[in-house]
Amino acid sequence: MVNMEKDGQKPHAIFIAYPLQGHVIPSVNLALKLASKGFTITFINTECVQHKTSKARGGGDGDDHDYFAGARKAGLDIRYKTISDGLPVEFDRSLNHDQFMNSLLHVFSAHVEILVGKIVKSEPSVTCLIADTYFVWPSTIAKKFGLLYVSFWTEPALVFSIYYHLHLLKTNCHFACHDKREDPIDYIPGVSSIELTDLTSYLQDTDISTVCHQIIYKAFDQAKVADFVISNSVQELEPNVISALQVEKPFYTVGPIFSTKSLVATSLWSESDCNHWLNTKPDGSVLYVSFGSYAHVSKEEIVEIAKGIQLSNANIVWVVRPDIVSSDEVDPLPDGFREEMGERGLIVQWCRQMEVLKHPAVGGFLTHCGWNSIMETIWCGVPMLCFPLYTDEFTNRKLVVDDWMIGMDLCRRKRVTKDGVADNINRLMSGKEGEECRVEIKKVRKALENAIAAGGSSDRNLDRFIVDLTNRTAAKPHRI
Template identity: 30%
Template sequence: MSDVPSTVLVLPSPFQGHVNPMMIFSQKLVENGCNIIFVVTEFINNKVITSMGNQEASVTGQAPIKLVSIPDGLGPDADRNNFQELFGSMLNNMPAMLEKLIEDVRLKDGTTVNCIVADVCMAWALEIARKTGIKEVLFCPAAASFLALQSSIPKLIEDGIIDSNGLPITQETFQLTPSFPAMDTQSLWWTKTVGSTYGKDIIDASVLCMQIQESTELWLCNSTPEIEPGAFSFVPKLLPIGPLLRDVTEDQSLGQFWEEDHSCISWLDQQPHASVIYVAFGSTTLFDNKQFTELALGLELTNRPFLWVVRQDSNSDSDSNNKVSLPNEFRGSQGKIVEWAPQQKVLSHPAIACFVSHCGWNSTIEGLSNGVPFLCWPYFADQFLNKTYICDALKVGLGFDSNENGLVSREEINAKVNKVLSDENIRSKAHVLKEKLLNNIKDGGRSHENLKKFIKWLKE
């Protein structure tokens, strides 16, 4: 085993929910003596650096985590929520630039990249690792079930559940195996992707990714068998290393796209134990004016304290200045609104009673790791699958129902908040699951040992 520090190139997909866990993973590697080249697109790099403020030096220059950017091939005003256009452009432009980056750091800095850790959505980078003789690792920032479902696409077509374009043939629920929760064909992640149409190109891209991944020696996932045992049985080569959680003592979390507003923590300190509704929908969820109004007035109707994360771009009907407009009748006197929150600190705070969430995987894993009951409001992609686990398999949350106009009404929000907070069974299950998850990352825990196994493999 070499004593020379390993240099690992980490390549996340350019979205907050992918950058987050891969940055936490990188920090774990730094703690074990590795150096990290964290590669993001130029568009994302500008967001991260802006949010870091005076901490910029910690992710640039000669730091153990060196943030490096390469263009995604799109213009500055391109719609990066058009996933087909974005991923097509990255595939056409980034492989050659990544290969050049690896060669440049060798020639200029004398640094040899020992390993590439690629996001499942950036699997093309694994072919560069093979071409250049570098160790290759697949990283799944989503649920293990996401990979299991993706790898099952040919079988789903063969069984007549979907057609070759990914469209559901049957309206019935299905299970990949008896140990999987039943899934709704209308909620398959590729049929719920914003900014693109589901179709043969997405299916073909997914199958191609799986073909590249299949020959990769090591697969890592930010999850645990306690959450989704059937998925880890279905994909046995997948090593769980979750939950990957941020250090709550950090002033500003590395890799955030927005500056965190820490004033919400002092506000939470003033609230009664288990009294606050935490409302956060991640980095991409959009609401129109009608739904945004119902949400605001629904929170007010609960007559409970709430902490609401409202990005300035979260209302799809916002004016040209990109400012969110709250309804005139909204007083909000019992709540606090911030643009971005230090979520791990918030969810671990004793004042939090429940989590109204879009069910992105990071939010899911963070909420579960803090024993917080969920109210699920998925927006797109795999969030619907995550809701299935939260509500139906783990039974630690409830979903919202839409009315005849397709809206989640203020009355529905109030009713479900009251229901989840009065359900001792949900709260009890959430606390039990929290302890199981945290045991995984303690000394001797399964995820802790898997991470040690990876470090050993890396240094061989």
């Protein structure tokens, strides 16, 4: 096991997290992991994420709250800074998604460049810039200040590879073509075959000129010249695609990157404690329902899902985020739903997901297929009912249902209906298909457990990254 502090070396990484909940969580946990290996970390959050996180903890406006105070008390060398994303803190980013993305595309880099310059000037020992792959500026800024650029990928390696080889999709007319092909894609290195409907939502869109498409194009131009890529995946889960990527890039899978007891509070909403209610329910009788931290669901879909839940035999814990339909929608659930569910249902705005998933009463998870949720669910051994909504979730669904067979589809390529929802919930919770998923998920969970154990693939890959980073640093000319 490599520990830089013991070896008398102490690399210093500036770490910048993408300002969305699903990216902040693995970024924080990777920062903690690297700090535990002897790194000095200067972690940069946006003022908005800082504000919402502190407010969720009951800290008032909370702008002075030190994110990593607990980590430093535990002996980790993590400094913390915040920066504007170019918009006022109170601006509703959920309701104004495109404006938010435009700010990250066109404005944020100016704030980053100024702050990184100040850190480098005051801390000349800075080694590298670790930044989320979806940023459009890391390589440019790292080069300006003489730093190595480490791209942090928070989704499966399969999605990285698809975006990385976007030029092949264009050349073969599966993307950005007038006469787009619809046959399976079989030419991406390490990917045997993938259907067009299993690509990310952006690669299925007809309008490919949106701000999010621009971000993807620019971000992967940057990723292609990254010095290293760290991925929140596991070698054993995606062996072929990861091996193919490692031929092209220094690509290190170190997942799953999460913590059951984090030293840092990362939730953007106040978390309800569900244990008291769960303790009253029989083992395996509760379906946990959550559609993540950012994607929206239509009012019609929410109503059909709610009616399907009522028709099913399951108890439920349902996370209904305040802005799940729209920031202007006060309560997206059907009239009378809460009352009719009675003791069968617990509706909360947010919760400690890992705590809920590992409770014996929970027997299934109706999920949007966010990558963090998938990793956490596998770890807790809970089969999934998949309802992808956005971005990588369609590709993640393929891995869960088709490749690993640890989940089922809620309504694959069909309209959501209450009868279909009820039927699939019952099949997952008490049917033969659900039982088969439980058998398979135990095997996949074992792969995760082995990967992060001492000497496992993720443990070795993290140590290899540190050694390779150290060697590159030693070979790199010193900044003047």
